[in-house]
Amino acid sequence: MLNVGMSAKADPARAGQPGASTSLDAYLPDHGNGGYQVTHYDLDLVYRVGPGRLEGRARITAVATQALSRFSLDFSGLRSTKVTINGKPVRHAQRGRKLHITPNRSLPDGGRFTIEVRYMGSPAPIPSHWGEIGWDYLDDGVIVASQPIGAPSWFPCNDHPSSKATYRIAVSVASPYLVVATGVLESKQSAASTTTWEFRLSQPTPTYLVSVQIGRYAEYSFATVPMMHAAVPARLAVPFEHDFGRQPRMLVEFERMFGPYPFEQYGVVVVDAELDAPIEAQSLSIFGSNHVDGVRGSERLVAHELAHQWFGNSLTVAEWRHIWLNEGFANYAEWLWSEVSGGAAADVHAMRAWRQLSELPQDLRIGDPGTRHLFDDRVYLRGAVTLHALRLRLGDDAFFALLRVWTSAHRHGNVTTADFTALAQRHTPWPLTELFANWLNSPILPAFPRRTPGADR
Structure with missing residues (x-):
């Protein structure tokens, strides 16, 4: 079992608060947190690709499921600089892979509250049984693979598949880079040498299916309903068009077999690096350059990842x-x-x-x-x-x-x-x-x- 954060037995934040700090998932008991349910994440991220530095502000809307004098979020490798609840500064401490928060007064059962965490640092993937998982680096960009424990490597969260919420994600990077995140692109604004990309994810989504991809990509789109789009290294554009060319028909067939596609759009990112396997995210799939060969050698994986939008993401x-x-x-x-x-x-x-x-x-x-x-x-x-x-x-x-x-x-x-x-x-x-x-x-x-x-x- 992963040695992530503090065990339920050792965690002082749970004193008198059964379930308020650690989930009861037998597989990953140190991921996920009891005592509240997140309904929405609002993330503003500023990332500098060269030095690999991230500054973040996470505004998290939640509802208490019991009276809370303390609670925790999953958070790993980055430093929180300020935490507020409903606009008021509160005590907080990072121990292991948990951010422990103490409200100024107990939060009532059923009460809605907003946590804001400001943080910074150089994000890094989290070691696990399955390799290093989370925010990771390409030669010239970023790849995020959060399943099953990587989300806390880049934002504070309640990291369990049963905790599904909506999202707004804004990412500011140097203008030569393209950003793709889970959800629908709402706006793109440039100022000086920086561009801010803002995405909205309206369907309830678990943290492990939230993703951000940053790179120098060419954009591609399919004439489908719902819209299908892609971000691909320019050198792979021609073989990509062949290898993924039957994806629109695949969508039609899967809708016939599985029912209506559950999201507003579907995106694909091909990163300029080889991957052992594609990466699943909500309304988005990430493939490696080795999955584009011009002869549809990985088409079964194209089908696999599209099917996850029904089985794994919606359900x-x-x-x-x-x-x-x-x-x-x-x-x-x-x-x-x-x-x-x-x-x-x-x-x-x-x-x-x-x-x-x-x-x-x-x-x-x-x-x-x-x-x-x-x-x-x-x-x-x-x-x-x-x-x-x-x-x-x-x-x-x-x-x-x-x-x-x-x-x-x-x-x-x-x-x-x-x-x-x-x-x-x-x-x-x-x-x-x-x-x-x-x-x-x-x-x-x-x-x-x-x-x-x-x-x-």
């Missing part, structure tokens, strides 16, 4: 142990896109994945994989094969009806495995308890799934 896990609901669905979307775009059928992909899984250790329950295995390949592959097994049990009509109800009923909310299995059961007369128990809760790989006799195509 966000309530706790990290439900991660298969994000990655299994996005992985299955790769196979669905293959099926409708002239590639191999989902059944072929599922068989390949099953064979691959059969050669891997049989010691992981994807319904509760554990912290270290959140992003294990088996969570992705077995999650996708689980969905294929469900599709074969229900038949296509009921399966895709289920997906559309799933995305509609929980639009912009938080979800659990129990939510999904209960909804699935309402879409078939056949019992699903054994199917889900075998695929999600047993480490032993079940036999390859077969279509239920009588299920429709």
Whole structure:
């Protein structure tokens, strides 16, 4: 388990305040904070690319869920210079990766309040089981990858997927640089040698899906509704246009299968660096230069990241142990896109994945994989094969009806495995308890799934 900040037992800010400083997520108990719910983040950032210096002002609107004499925010590596609540300076202290705040008087249960934090420093990614995560540096710009613990590297926040809020993000940088952030670009204003980019994110969003990308990019757009846009190194513009050229059709097919696209627009950034894997963000996906080869060699990843806008972003896990609901669905979307775009059928992909899984250790329950295995390949592959097994049990009509109800009923909310299995059961007369128990809760790989006799195509 990550040694992030202070444990619940050791944290003095929790004295007499059960849950007021640390979340109760068993996977990342030192990320997230109890006692309040954030409703809105208003961020003003000034960043100097050369020295890598950030000055920030975060205005956070929240509602207390219990009386609060103390509370905390997740915050790492940067120095807070002033903290106020409702405009009044308050005591604060940074210990580990927490910013502990003591109001001048106790905040009442149900009361709305505004925290303002001014801060500065050189942001750096946070070390973790999965590598360094957060605000990081390109040769000439910035890349932000916040999943699952990187958001506190660049703004104070309540860093847990169940804490979803709206955002305004303004970023001021030297004018030669282009800024892309999660949300819709509201304004762009230049003064002297600096340009300020202001973005609005109106849909509830968890901190790990908020991102800022800074670089010398060329802009590109697709003629689609909703709008699709991109920021790409100029040298990659031609192969990008080919590799991502079927993305508009992909959007149409996914809307048919999953329901309406859940955001106002969709953006792609290709950074001028190689990445092991693309980065997921709300209404935005970030790819490496190695994902653009001119022959659509990474098109499955284009499908995967677009599918996350439904599964992971609009529908966000309530706790990290439900991660298969994000990655299994996005992985299955790769196979669905293959099926409708002239590639191999989902059944072929599922068989390949099953064979691959059969050669891997049989010691992981994807319904509760554990912290270290959140992003294990088996969570992705077995999650996708689980969905294929469900599709074969229900038949296509009921399966895709289920997906559309799933995305509609929980639009912009938080979800659990129990939510999904209960909804699935309402879409078939056949019992699903054994199917889900075998695929999600047993480490032993079940036999390859077969279509239920009588299920429709």
